[in-house]
Amino acid sequence: MSRKSYPNVNAANQYARNVVRGKITACQYVIQACQRHIDDMAAEKSKRFRYRFDKDMAEKAAKFIQLLPHTKGEWAFKRMPITLEPWQLFIVCCAFGWVQKGTKLRRFREVYTEIPRKNGKSAISAGVALYCFTCDNEFGAEVYSGATTEKQAWEVFRPARLMCKRTPLLVEAFGIEVNASNLNRPEDGARFEPLIGNPGTGHHRTAQ
Structure with missing residues (x-):
């Protein structure tokens, strides 16, 4: 029996590590979010810690969004599917991967992001919305x-x-x-x- 693979989760985790190590330039808020993610993955093994990172749920959300097509520009003309960059994967995987132990209810009910124009903000938000509409x-x-x-x-x-x-x-x-x-x-x-x-x-x- 083959082991499950989590390419999107792995990319999100690597992004967090690279930010914390200073390999990727980021603001203090992003650095703190990445550090929290890394620290909490270590803490989830403790019975006292209320949450766990569900790789299956995180991977499912990231895969779903990347099955959807672009709707603007050259990539839409070529009918290409969305490809999430590591920073986008980190946002999606954190939002959908962290759950309460025992219930699988999501840990994070709100996600705040500041994203410059022309960085796929609307497309990714549309993908997240469709995931919540169909797969939640x-x-x-x-x-x-x-x-x-x-x-x-x-x-x-x-x-x-x-x-x-x-x-x-x-x-x-x-x-x-x-x-x-x-x-x-x-x-x-x-x-x-x-x-x-x-x-x-x-x-x-x-x-x-």
Whole structure:
């Protein structure tokens, strides 16, 4: 029986190590996040530590996003799938990999990032939103792309909708209806839509 491989998790962990060692230039907040990740992976072996890093869950999320197509520019024209860079893998793997011991509930409920323009912010957010919409094991999931203006709210929902339209296997596998202003799954009532304002608590949100 072959051993499982975790190429995306390994790349995320290597990124964290390289940042802490000074091989990759990063701000103090990123350095601290990477150090926490490394320290907590060592601490998870202790019974007193409440969390563990689930490599399967982290790898699953990273793989899912990288099955989705680009929706803008030359790569979209060539119908190329998204490829996450190590820093992006670190964000995704930390968000979806760290869980509470015994329950598998996610440790982190919110993720704050500051990403310059033209670095795939909307595409990655759309991928995360679609993952929460389809693969998060939540019956009747509600996912919102929230912003203070309609234009901003569509910056994540638009690429997510295009990803579905260009990935018929995804739509078929999860029974997604692609509508003009929302995505929904009639089987369980799950929906993903843009929203102006604050959707409140208890919902998956992606914000611009």
